[in-house]
Amino acid sequence: MKTIGIIGAGQLGQMIGYAGKRLNLDFVFLDPSENPPAKAAGPVLKYNFDDPEGLEKLAAATDVITYEFENVSVTALEKLDKETIVYPPTEALRLAQDRLEEKTLFQTLSIPVSGFQKIDSVADLEKAGLELGYPLVLKTRRFGYDGKGQCIVNHRNDIEEAVNQLGPRALIAEQFVPFDREVSAIGSRNVSGQLSYYPLTENLHREGILRESRAPTDAGNLESIANDYLKLLLTHLNYVGVLALELFVVDNKLLANEFAPRVHNSGHWTIEGSVTSQFENHLRAILDMPLGETTVLGAPGMLNIIGAMPQDSELLRNPSVNLHEYGKEARTNRKLGHLTIVAENPASRDIQLKELEKYLTN
Amino acid sequence: MKTIGIIGAGQLGQMIGYAGKRLNLDFVFLDPSENPPAKAAGPVLKYNFDDPEGLEKLAAATDVITYEFENVSVTALEKLDKETIVYPPTEALRLAQDRLEEKTLFQTLSIPVSGFQKIDSVADLEKAGLELGYPLVLKTRRFGYDGKGQCIVNHRNDIEEAVNQLGPRALIAEQFVPFDREVSAIGSRNVSGQLSYYPLTENLHREGILRESRAPTDAGNLESIANDYLKLLLTHLNYVGVLALELFVVDNKLLANEFAPRVHNSGHWTIEGSVTSQFENHLRAILDMPLGETTVLGAPGMLNIIGAMPQDSELLRNPSVNLHEYGKEARTNRKLGHLTIVAENPASRDIQLKELEKYLTN
Secondary structure, three states: OOEEEEEOOOHHHHHHHHHHHOOOOEEEEEOOOOOOHHHHOOOEEOOOOOOHHHHHHHHHHOOEEEEOOOOOOHHHHHHHOOOOEEOOOHHHHHHHOOHHHHHHHHHHOOOOEOOEEEEOOHHHHHHHHHHHOOOEEEEEOOOOOOOOOEEEEOOHHHHHHHHHHHOOOOEEEEEOOOOOEEEEEEEEEOOOOOEEEOOOEEEEEEOOEEEEEEOOOOOOOHHHHHHHHHHHHHHHOOOOEEEEEEEEEEOOEEEEEEEEOOOOHHHOOHHHHEOOOHHHHHHHHHOOOOOOOOOEOOEEEEEEEEOOOOOHHHHHOOOOOEEEEOOOOOOOOOEEEEEEEEEOOHHHHHHHHHHHHOOOOO | OOEEEEEOOOHHHHHHHHHHHOOOOEEEEEOOOOOOHHHHOOOEEOOOOOOHHHHHHHHHHOOEEEEOOOOOOHHHHHHHHOOOEEOOOHHHHHHHOOHHHHHHHHHHOOOOOOOEEEEOOHHHHHHHHHHHOOOEEEEEOOOOOOOOOEEEEOOHHHHHHHHHHHOOOOEEEEEOOOOOEEEEEEEEEOOOOOEEEOOOEEEEEEOOEEEEEEOOOOOOOHHHHHHHHHHHHHHHOOOOEEEEEEEEEEOOEEEEEEEEOOOOHHHOOHHHHEOOOHHHHHHHHHOOOOOOOOOEOOEEEEEEEEOOOOOHHHHHOOOOOEEEEOOOOOOOOOEEEEEEEEEOOHHHHHHHHHHHHOOOOO
């Protein structure tokens, strides 16, 4: 029996743990929080994510280490990588942590992105405004998530305020993309190099937070194009694990937005809606097992439960609902759980999701 | 958050635990074994199943108690029932523990059964041979499982040997049923009385041990008849939880064989092959939550892994396989895990199962 170490014990770690139980895998987590969700899936070493003693203990107790979120110290991981096995590769994490590196990687691989420029000063942003046009999105290069660390610059008069608000951190300006749809492409690569892709997922964000995902999406040829991009990323990075690529659809073309070197909220529907979930395939990938089938069963849809759990009975009264409760304390804008339905067809799924949204008004 | 107590920490308890995790339920088990499978789903109190101190501790630590196998002491449960909530009802367990009581119950409810007689002596069995005809199946009334505690009596000359072999325990003689197929009907009833049925499952036994299950089965009107029988049992017993009824199909008619007051091996396919698994519906039933949908997704098939685990890589190389490993030590005729496939249609499922059987030659 193998033991997997996971840095971070949030809901993603929890669901990786649940997926691995039936494969007879054991889990140890590293997380400084009180009562993190993944404590239901294995013991949690209570240390900060970059604490050398904590990481040392995690390495000693496990066969391979992975992580469930991006804000892990690359320096700490590089050190860890000398004593044990760490997947996904730290280089992928390093690039994903910096929006400028990330966009540059997309360019290098000829994956289309919106225009962007490195911003270190008001003058840089003025220049970006002239070259890329308005509106611009100014973002911190590092540590942004769920729409945090970004603001829209509509006019050159807004430049100074925007730079003051986000600086003096390293910044990037990106062309504003008036997208038609947001989609994500989720793929896996195992140690031996086997590749696998989930069907393209359509996502709906509100206030920068993912609210809904649906698969399969009516994406025509975009799905195979997205898989080509995934393949470029996975092979170029010598990647091992699950990787999620977020894309915009504009005029039936894809523009890469960002990638996450981990299992992804937009892939939660794969638990019920696919033969093999993203969580199981992440484990199969890092343990160099053959990757499982990613066919969609029916028409799955996923709704995040944010801020407050609805009364159990309300949601559970709908017999089609697969409820996932993470065991977190309620807090504004916090992801507390999700629910998945697997409908017979997309039309029936969309009607059911609309109905279920009423319970999730937060 | 509610805590569920489960008497028995085998694979059934383990899978109930896994199903409840995402509903944010906690579990405590009672089991005297070293390293029982369910220890992966919650703490295990190491006591004999009828140990008063162990049961006392289990009651104190939990909100409701259930059990995952039939050989629990009815006396111990009746005592426990006075201090806490125990489901399924102890009376259902009492009847299921005694084949004579069980068959008599079927008769009372007008559920067809093969002929049977109570056997206390050689003379009783001679009388049974005359009245029911040969071959007869002589069984112990209590504590039989997986084909243990029974023998076939082909001729009146075999009577003495058969009685010597199984006696002096209380016995029952049953008409031998030359069945065409074996099926099981699995239903649930919650505290409020809501009823729910899974589609009829077709089962294949070898050496008295379940090897394969397939659903849905091409059962015509037998499915609604089986559900009528389930309804009679569930309502008559004021039942709460999941109940499995094993039946024979003879000349397109159903004959009840036995019922199990618990989740059942022939319902393992519901984890991937149904919107709501039998394990989740058992929890919903005993917590009086609305029962979840029991529709079949695609054409599921389940194979038990018995005696020895095949090499992971062999099975995992088939991308359609959902492997479940219970974490038990290998031993002859021991159920160590199972695998489920969800095929697009029954024909493709049957071909895949045939292929997979090769890895499970034990």
